[in-house]
Amino acid sequence: MTGPHTAPKIFEAFDHSSDPALRARHFGEWDRLREVEGSFGSSLNPDRTVWFLLRYADIHTALQDYELFSSSSVIPFTDEAHHWIPEEIDPPEHNKYRRILNPAFSPQVVAGMEGAIRVACADLIDGLTGAAGCDVIADFSRQFPTRIFMRIMGLPVERADELLEMVHNLMHTNPTDDPDGAIRGGAMMAIYGLLTEIFHSRRAAPHDDLMTTLVQAEVDGRPLSDDELRETGFLLYMAGLDTVAGAIGYVIKHLAENPDQQRAVRERPASIPAVVEEALRMYSIVTTSRVVTRDVEFAGCPMKAGDRIVVPTASANRDPAAFEDATTFDADRTVNRHIAFGAGPHRCLGSHLARAELRIALEEWHARVPRYRLDPDATITEHIGGVAGLDSLRVTWG
Amino acid sequence: MKIHIDTDLCSGHGRCYTIAPELFDADDVGYGVVKTPEVPDDLHDLARRAASNCPELAIRIDE
Numbered sequence: 001m002t003g004p005h006t007a008p009k010i011f012e013a014f015d016h017s018s019d020p021a022l023r024a025r026h027f028g029e030w031d032r033l034r035e036v037e038g039s040f041g042s043s044l045n046p047d048r049t050v051w052f053l054l055r056y057a058d059i060h061t062a063l064q065d066y067e068l069f070s071s072s073s074v075i076p077f078t079d080e081a082h083h084w085i086p087e088e089i090d091p092p093e094h095n096k097y098r099r100i101l102n103p104a105f106s107p108q109v110v111a112g113m114e115g116a117i118r119v120a121c122a123d124l125i126d127g128l129t130g131a132a133g134c135d136v137i138a139d140f141s142r143q144f145p146t147r148i149f150m151r152i153m154g155l156p157v158e159r160a161d162e163l164l165e166m167v168h169n170l171m172h173t174n175p176t177d178d179p180d181g182a183i184r185g186g187a188m189m190a191i192y193g194l195l196t197e198i199f200h201s202r203r204a205a206p207h208d209d210l211m212t213t214l215v216q217a218e219v220d221g222r223p224l225s226d227d228e229l230r231e232t233g234f235l236l237y238m239a240g241l242d243t244v245a246g247a248i249g250y251v252i253k254h255l256a257e258n259p260d261q262q263r264a265v266r267e268r269p270a271s272i273p274a275v276v277e278e279a280l281r282m283y284s285i286v287t288t289s290r291v292v293t294r295d296v297e298f299a300g301c302p303m304k305a306g307d308r309i310v311v312p313t314a315s316a317n318r319d320p321a322a323f324e325d326a327t328t329f330d331a332d333r334t335v336n337r338h339i340a341f342g343a344g345p346h347r348c349l350g351s352h353l354a355r356a357e358l359r360i361a362l363e364e365w366h367a368r369v370p371r372y373r374l375d376p377d378a379t380i381t382e383h384i385g386g387v388a389g390l391d392s393l394r395v396t397w398g
Numbered sequence: 399m400k401i402h403i404d405t406d407l408c409s410g411h412g413r414c415y416t417i418a419p420e421l422f423d424a425d426d427v428g429y430g431v432v433k434t435p436e437v438p439d440d441l442h443d444l445a446r447r448a449a450s451n452c453p454e455l456a457i458r459i460d461e
Contacts, residue, residue: 106424341411
């Protein structure tokens, strides 16, 4: 649990979303950094040190210890004015908001949506098999969860492309491409505008959707304020439209590169839930952040109140100290305590939905497409930030 | 063998009732609850497996 005896290094300008080595090698680079550094700091922001924790044990402890590591901001390097709900609220306040949202994402509600999820998934895939191949990201992995999530939220499905573009600009723009933050800021304002419009319309005319649940909900005996509605809607929007999309990309890429495992999935659909768990572990997409609440030495790092920690779940879940043969994809492992959905009170609200979507995606994909492999002429690039994903994934059939 | 969930630690990952539905259940929003506190002999391994897959280490087993 404690770090190495040597003091952790401080890298002057390290930011995971723009670091060239991470962008080039991603999971392998987290592995290398964990092995070589264990923990390290970044002095990119002169006002604070941003500490990167890379070991499973440290990340797990940090995520559970919400008093030492506050969620009051999950953006490590810059100061942003938002206050996302429930992600950027600590217990006990957190539970007042989480309580409103939990029922919509319970395992029972997700089970009731299974049929609709499967139909949406099958429709999309059937549209792809006529050609010689497809871009898994643009044609499938971004489309599928988006359609489901928009329906749950009550977002206008006919505006799916516009909504996806807003998320893309917000989440996948790195500081190098957007030095003054204009692209990200513009996307955020556009999303807030759309959400406000829908909240107003649901107040006037309730629907059977989550946006209506939110305008009717109460905290401490009063309705949510307009600000609270926007902050909640925005968080759900980001979390729901971008995450499963990223996860599907990585697991399809893995199976395209490993034809034996691809065949096993096709021949034994019952193995898919275990494949999903192992893919969640090996290719975890979320890197979140916390605020240090008091001076402390943690993971060998001399932290000051106000510093930040960055915790890449990918690094935790590939730590050989926590998983046997950590970098081997083994769907048969019997102990898989991965924290792809986080740990502690902020455990991903949508995890039951995400697991169902991933399982159904793999079931329908392998029931409907022929053998597939990576298109040898295509280059694969990734975005790495709060949520990682492939920018494109060209596969060809056969 | 007895099994117990620490409700302060459980955050609703749902691994226990997915892996061992004979022993655990979901409450109405997905947090784990113990269904069979006294584990029958033939389910001891399953109970251990559920405990060892809990990301919060929230399941205690008293053998």
